[in-house]
Amino acid sequence: MEFLVRFDTALPETMTDERRAELKSAERARAMELREAGVLKRLWRVPGRRAVVGLWEAPDATALHDALTSLPQFPWMDVTVEALATHPQEA
Template sequence: MLFHVRMDVAVPPDLDPEVRADLLAREKARALELQRAGTWVHLWRVVGHYSNVSVFEVPDGTALHDLLWSLPLFPYMTIEVTALTAHPSALSENP
C-alpha cells in the first residue's frame, strides 16, 4: 500500500548541539536504511521549510505507523498522511 506523507520538523533550537548532531545522524541512517529496503520510495525536501514529502510502500496503515514511530526525529514532527491508490488514467493502468 502506498502512502503520501508530509513531515514538518521542529527540533528545539536550544537542544544540546551534540544531542542534535547525534539525532540527525541517526535520522539520516534510518532514512537511508528504509530507502535501500524499498520502503521509503520517494523523499523530497519542501523548499523553504524543515519539511519533506515522501512516499512509503508498506503493507498497511499499522506498518506505516510503526515505521514513522521508529524515526529518531518522530518526537519533533508534525505528520500528515494520505493513503494512495492507482488512478484509472495513469499510464501504469493503461499499458
C-alpha cells in the same frame, strides 16, 4: 500500498548542537535502512521550509505507522499521511 507523507520537524531551541548532530545522523541512517527495505521510496524538500514530502510503501497504515515512529526524530515531527490508490493508467 503507497502513502504520501509530510513531516514538519521542529527540534527544540534548547537542544544542544551535539544532540542535534547525533539525531540528524541517526535519522539519515534509519532513512537509509527504510529505503533499502523499499518502505521509503522518494523524499523531497519543501522549498524554504524544514518540511519534507515523501512517498512511502507499506502493506497497511499500521506498518506505515511503525516505520514512521522508528525514525529517531519522530518525537519532534508533525506528520500527516495521505493514502493513495493506484491510478488506472498505471494498473
